[in-house]
Amino acid sequence: MPLKVLRTEPRYLAIQRYVQELIEGPDYAPGDNIPSERVLADKLGANRMTVRKAIDRLVAAGLLERNSTSGTRLPPPKVTRPLNPRTSLGISRLVQISGGTPASRLLYFEAGRASASVAARLRIDEGADLMIFRRLWMVDTTPFCIETSHIPAVRVPGLAAEDLTSGRSLNALLRERYGISVFSGEREIGVVHCNEQEAKLLQLAPGDAALVLRLVSADTAGRPIEYLRSINHPQLVLFRTEMGEAQP
Amino acid sequence: MPLKVLRTEPRYLAIQRYVQELIEGPDYAPGDNIPSERVLADKLGANRMTVRKAIDRLVAAGLLERNSTSGTRLPPPKVTRPLNPRTSLGISRLVQISGGTPASRLLYFEAGRASASVAARLRIDEGADLMIFRRLWMVDTTPFCIETSHIPAVRVPGLAAEDLTSGRSLNALLRERYGISVFSGEREIGVVHCNEQEAKLLQLAPGDAALVLRLVSADTAGRPIEYLRSINHPQLVLFRTEMGEAQP
DNA sequence: GATCCAAATTGGTATATACCAGTTTGGACA
DNA sequence: TGTCCAAACTGGTATATACCAATTTGGATC
Incomplete structure (x- = not known):
């Protein structure tokens, strides 16, 4: 062979x-x-x-x-303001808040190991080293989403918490420092119920329903880069996808 | 001009x-x-x-x-069985039920007029004639989704309730009788809370969260054909969309 | 300085052609 | 009858070319 x-x-x-x-x-x-x-x-x-x-x-x-x-x-800003923190491409997340720019707060950043389910999504070995971090996204003072990212450590040597608080987007960082262009992905959308921490962060009650988006993004060649799980405020966030007319 | x-x-x-x-x-x-x-x-x-x-x-x-x-x-059946009643293209609906084939029950079928919001989505005049019908989808005896369709009456003259209970798919009907090939669409996914009727049909409690999908489908040339609102069981249904590797 | 028209530019469509690297197929051979 | 290999076939990539319709641009003219 x-x-x-x-x-x-x-x-x-x-x-x-x-x-x-x-x-x-x-x-x-x-x-x-x-x-x-x-x-x-x-x-x-x-x-x-x-x-x-x-x-x-x-x-x-x-x-x-x-x-x-x-x-x-480049697409000019849309009427329906598809806020784009980490939802790039194929799906846009419409945040039903007046205006403003989304900003994030880093909740934690640590090294970890891939569980079986994360390993499968990223097509790596179970137990492989990961960088795991969580961010809270908000517009002005209104939080609308909690995002937890998992990235194989070998793809991002030297990644540090400061990189995520520097204001640069993760995509820009991946591209400029690691030469990775995030391009494609698979997404799943479902319903989950908030745990206590999530509810507190999103200003909901524990057990309230929220939209969960699971995203596996990949580079131009299709190699998985990141597994992202985001918990979205059920009243503030809507996902949209289009297909057909935008097609070449 | x-x-x-x-x-x-x-x-x-x-x-x-x-x-x-x-x-x-x-x-x-x-x-x-x-x-x-x-x-x-x-x-x-x-x-x-x-x-x-x-x-x-x-x-x-x-x-x-x-x-x-x-x-x-043609894509062979997938491991995760993307059941496809009316979710065609771009998004597939994964129904987490063992096996079986989805079947529908017609809940109602009637003529009506376009509200402002439906008219905008279908790009027709407010008050235009519509055919409106609602179906309950289930696998075996487990209901997983309620779908309400709105189609401009001029596009489907003579459409009758029997057409929807004949076992033929709506897409097949549109194509064969009306020469319409449904191809593209815009979709929105969010969270809603079930009213009493919806909860009863999906075997949930009133007020329980559910996934709502709003779909405007269009023909090959991009003309809107149908506005569909579907309420999906929060534990049984998951939406998935892919992008990138499948692309040409 | 303002107006107007022709030329250049843009993406959209369509065809023809060529080669590649795998897979399938069919037939020759044992 | 079974084995094996070459030929045929598949989609994937890449180039060259041509024309269209609509917009943008530039310059001549008023």
């Missing part, structure tokens, strides 16, 4: 990563146009159709929007 | 509909392979890349699966 040979990465994936890093970098803001397909193809020495495939995937993921004759741009 | 001209339908959309009707027809069952891209292109007199784009979209929608060297097939 021969070793599984790592196929060389398809060109469109490299281009997809290039564009994703471009738009997540400091030079681009929501509403900005990216260079046209022809310009990108020219600059990268690739065919327009290959560039197009990379952009197609980013559009399908919600990272970009096409506007037939006026270019491709 | 000139009339908005209806652009001729792109070829890949016509092919997409052709393939969708093919696989939803009586000749195909889960696990079956569809004809290869080359064969389809040949039969339809189109280029393989155009056929490929149509199939790409069906794959992204979850209606088909690719298997690199062994063809493209």
